Amino acid sequence: MATYVDDAWTALGDPSRRQILRRLAERPCSVTEIAEELPISRPAVSQHLRVLKEARLVLVRPQGTRRIYEVDLQGLATLREELDQFWGKALENFKRLVEEETEQP
Amino acid sequence: MTSTSTETSVRRETEVAVPVERAFAVFTEKFDGIKPREHNLLAVPIAETVFETRVGGSVYDRGEDGSVCRWARVLEFEPPHRFVISWDIDPHWQIETDPDRCSEVEVRFIATGPDRTRVELEHRHLDRHGPGWERGRDGVASEGGWPLYLQRFTELASGA
Structure with a gap:
């Protein structure tokens, strides 16, 4: 898992890749569409997308003959992990509180 | 304490050595001591977290400067057995104002003996936060x- 994080940081260290990600965050699109809208050549866009994909920051899905790229935030999984930790702590606090209070006369 | 989770929910449970009425009362009335403090959507430290113990009430944090962040609505309140609150916080820990994009948390209190209670917590419909975010x-x-x-x-x- 640490590998992905390192990769994500490295991937986002490049201004062009940040630009591409922001573009994908607005709407999923193809390599051609990105290259048309941003001042980056098509081969360079493909290269950047590969890095972003390896860093698990974008996903690709085929649509007919095209490949559509979109942001991969691992949305639900990450949210679930955060909430799992949140409620885990809450229940620990509850258990401590309820048993402490009950010990008192 | 155990945890199991499906794709769109988080489940946690714990068991405490107190009667069900006591467990329910402590959970709701002392919620200030239960909610992890580091989760704060206010610009200032939290002075207090208040759980309004009635349907239609809110769960809110009050900051040291008096500012208030209402982050849950009480949807069902059935002491000492269960309550359901909405979770009006989006995945960026910002307040979500559209109720259709909020998840919900049910907490059930089950007597397993005269002085024992199992508390089951389910935070569900997490996918409601999803569309748009991903x-x-x-x-x-x-x-x-x-x-x-x-x-x-x-x-x-x-x-x-």
Whole structure:
């Protein structure tokens, strides 16, 4: 898992890749569409997308003959992990509180 | 304490050595001592978290400067057995104002003996927060969104 994080940081260290990600965050699109809208050549866009994909920051899905790229935030999984930790702590606090209070006369 | 989770929900449970009435009362009336303090949507430290113990009430944090953040609505309240609150916080820990994009939390209190209670917590419909977020929103697209997200991601990944 640490590998992905390192990769994500490295991937986002490049201004062009940040630009591409922001573009994908607005709407999923193809390599051609990105290259048309941003001042980056098509081969360079493909290269950047590969890095972003390896860093698990974008996903690709085929649509007919095209490949559509979109942001991969691992949305639900990450949210679930955060909430799992949140409620885990809450229940620990509850258990401590309820048993402490009950010990008192 | 155990945890099991499905794709769109988080489930946790614990058992405490008190009667069900007591468990329910402590959970709701002393919620201030239960909610992890570090989760704060206010600009200032939290002075108090208040759980309004009635349907239609709110769960809110009150900051040291008097500012208030209402982050849950009490949907069902049936002492001493269960309550359901909404979760009006989006995946960026911002208040979600559209009720259709909020998840919900049910907490059930089950007597397993005269002085024992099992507490089952289910945070469900997490997918309601999903659409739009995975596609990217303004917050994600902004300069501030990414570093913040990655910081959390790093903390999670490193087990902090």
